Amino acid sequence: MPKPSWLAQPEKLWSPWKLQGEELIDGKQDALRLSLHEQERAGIDIVSDGEQTRQHFVTTFIEHLEGVDFEKRETVRIRDRYDASVPTVVGAVSRQKPVFVEDAKFLRQQTQKPIKWALPGPMTMIDTLYDRHYKSREKLAWEFAKILNQEARELEAAGVDIIQLDEPAFNVFFDEVNDWGVAALERAIEGLKCETAVHICYGYGIKANTDWKETLGSEWRQYEESFPKLQKSSVDIISLECHNSRVPIDLIELIRGKKVMVGAIDVATDIIETPEDVANTLRKALRFVDADKLYPSTNCGMAPLSRRVARGKLSALSAGAEIIRRELSA
Ligand SMILES: [Zn+2]
Numbered sequence: 001m002p003k004p005s006w007l008a009q010p011e012k013l014w015s016p017w018k019l020q021g022e023e024l025i026d027g028k029q030d031a032l033r034l035s036l037h038e039q040e041r042a043g044i045d046i047v048s049d050g051e052q053t054r055q056h057f058v059t060t061f062i063e064h065l066e067g068v069d070f071e072k073r074e075t076v077r078i079r080d081r082y083d084a085s086v087p088t089v090v091g092a093v094s095r096q097k098p099v100f101v102e103d104a105k106f107l108r109q110q111t112q113k114p115i116k117w118a119l120p121g122p123m124t125m126i127d128t129l130y131d132r133h134y135k136s137r138e139k140l141a142w143e144f145a146k147i148l149n150q151e152a153r154e155l156e157a158a159g160v161d162i163i164q165l166d167e168p169a170f171n172v173f174f175d176e177v178n179d180w181g182v183a184a185l186e187r188a189i190e191g192l193k194c195e196t197a198v199h200i201c202y203g204y205g206i207k208a209n210t211d212w213k214e215t216l217g218s219e220w221r222q223y224e225e226s227f228p229k230l231q232k233s234s235v236d237i238i239s240l241e242c243h244n245s246r247v248p249i250d251l252i253e254l255i256r257g258k259k260v261m262v263g264a265i266d267v268a269t270d271i272i273e274t275p276e277d278v279a280n281t282l283r284k285a286l287r288f289v290d291a292d293k294l295y296p297s298t299n300c301g302m303a304p305l306s307r308r309v310a311r312g313k314l315s316a317l318s319a320g321a322e323i324i325r326r327e328l329s330a
Contacts, residue, residue, distance in 0.1 A: 205268030278320020
């Protein structure tokens with residue numbers, strides 16, 4: 001969900017915090033309360049912090065780790081798509097203290113509903129760094145997987161019901177996904193008793209991503225590369241982009257047996273879906289996933305949208321799911 005303008009400038013990725021110190025801690029908690037209220041008001045069943053506690057889905061986690069120098073920057077190509085100035089891995093990476101555990105405890109205190117917490121996936125993490133220490137993408141990803149597992153275990157102990165790893169890089173580096181990407185993902189969730197999810201999308205609705213999508217042709221078959229391996233993996237839920245995308249819906253058949261988060265809201269447009277639009281996407285998905293395993297969701301995060309649009313889309317998601325619930329129980 002987008003942040004309120006007093007916390008960070010909305011409709012912008014990597015938007016800097018407007019507060020500092022104690023005020024920032026209070027501000028993030030206030031924004032989390034607001035976001036939670038909006039989710040509950042919209043009728044969302046599984047709620048989150050609305051990403052009010054992080055500046056960016058990858059960088060905020062990495063900022064809390066040792067071994068990465070944010071002052072030493074190099075320009076690299078992110079997901080083979082756009083150049084960005086990124087921090088450098090200068091030594092062994094480690095987590096000296098929890099990153100989001102206090103935030104998760106706070107969220108847990110605020111609601112009785114099941115809560116989900118998102119962390120970046122190991123492959124997506126290494127893709128936003130310049131590595132001068134390990135000089136091996138696989139080795140660095142493995143180290144991050146171990147760190148993520150430490151964090152995930154503490155999030156679980158804090159009462160998180162679903163831990164999600166965001167791996168948009170799975171739609172780009174197919175050989176690596178098969179060689180070690182899924183293994184690193186499983187290392188990150190090893191030993192967890194709560195549910196686990198992997199979110200594989202085509203990115204936020206920013207220009208670099210929408211331009212890239214234009215080059216992908218009439219059918220987006222990227223999921224075909226990762227789904228067979230994920231179907232056999234230990235991850236419980238797979239989150240994918242559907243509505244307004246060119247992903248052939250029958251690819252969901254490749255993960256038969258898994259729970260599926262079906263993206264029924266397009267995050268790359270300000271046009272708010274109608275409940276019937278959402279229901280249509282869910283009906284198509286139901287041909288390939290059993291109803292009790294279907295989790296209607298957005299295609300990706302709505303952080304870069306306006307608050308009004310994001311609220312409207314959240315309500316549409318909930319109302320569309322309700323249409324399907326009524327049809328199924330009739
Ligand atoms: Zn996403």
